[in-house]
Amino acid sequence: MGRIDYLHDPDAPPANSVVPSVVAFVRDEAGRVLMVQRSDNGRWALPGGGHDVGESISDTVVREVREETGIEVEVVGLSGIYTDPGHVMRYDDGEVRQQFSICFRARPVGGELRTSSETTQVGWVDPADLAKLDIHPTMRLRIEHAADGSRTAPYIG
Template sequence: MGRVDYLHDPDAPPANSVVPSVVAFIQNDAGEVLMIKRSDNGRWALPGGGHDVGESISDTVVREVWEETGIKAEVIDLSGIYTDPGHVLAYDDGEVRQQFSMCFRARPAGGEVRTSNETTQVRWVDPTDLPKFDIHPTMRLRIEHAMDRSQLAPYIG
């Protein structure tokens, strides 16, 4: 299933759903960031996905990271909540989601990097190399906020 992200685009289709979702900012001991190349839009992103009924939100983080990357994650804290109604995600099946995403800081706790049906590549990336990657501006914002450990409270916006 393909996906197109619209950010404050007057030609964007109107949203018809809201699905709480998560992304995980994970750094290894070398300071590298776990990144995925999404199979639905070909862009690089933090691993994550939709919250399922019956899960705690931290369980969603752990499940999504495992499913997409093969890495076992331990949630550390919340770095931001993103609810910009001007950011919508249009899927091939007609669903158009209004963004509702929470970014969590996490640490790797085992596993081996692998791809999935949602990822074409998974790799640890040096933060200085991130500008070279095709990353949506809203995902870059999450990464910037998660890297800024001086924040006393999470970003909400």
Template sequence: MARVDYLHDPAAPPANSVVPSVVAFVQNDAGEILVIQRSDNGRWALPGGGHDVGESISDTVVREVWEETGIKAEVVDVSGIYTDPGHVMAYSDGEVRQQFSICFRARPVGGEVRTSDETTQVRWISPADLLEYDIHPTMRLRIEHAMDTTRAAPYIG
């Protein structure tokens, strides 16, 4: 299913759903960040996805990282909550989703990098290389906030 992101675009279609979702800023001991290339829009992003009925939000983080990357992760803390109504995602099935995403910091505890139906590539990258990747501005914001460990509280916006 294809996806188009709109950010404060007056031509964006109106949202018709809100789905609680997560993204995981997974950083290894070498300081590298786990990123995926999404199969729905071709952009690079942190792994993540929608919260399912019957699971805790930390279980969602662990499941999504595993499903999309093959990496087993452990949640460390929350770095931000993102609910900008000006960011909507239009899917080819007609759903237009308003952003509602919680970004968690996590650490890898096992597994091997692999792709999935939702990912065309999975990599560990150095933070210094982030500018070389096509990453949506809202995802870049999540990454910047997650890398800033001096914040006293999670970002809320």
């Protein structure tokens, strides 16, 4: 299924759903960031996905990272909550989703890197190399906020 992101685009289709979702900012001991290349739009992103009925939000983080990357993680903190109504995502099935994303910090505790049906590439990326990747501006914002060790409170916006 394909996806097109619209950010403050007057030609964007109107949203018809809101799905709470998560992304995980995961760093290894070398300070590299766990990144995935999404199969739906080809862009690089933090691993994550939609919250399912019956899960705690931290369970969603652990499940999504495992499903998309093969890495087992432990949630260690909240980085930010992103609900910009000017960011919508249109999917091939007609869904147009308003952004509702919670970014968590997590640490790896096991597993082996692998791709999934949602990812074409998975890897640990040196922070200096992130600028070379095709990353949506809203995802870059999450990465910047999560990497900023001086923040004492989560971003909310």
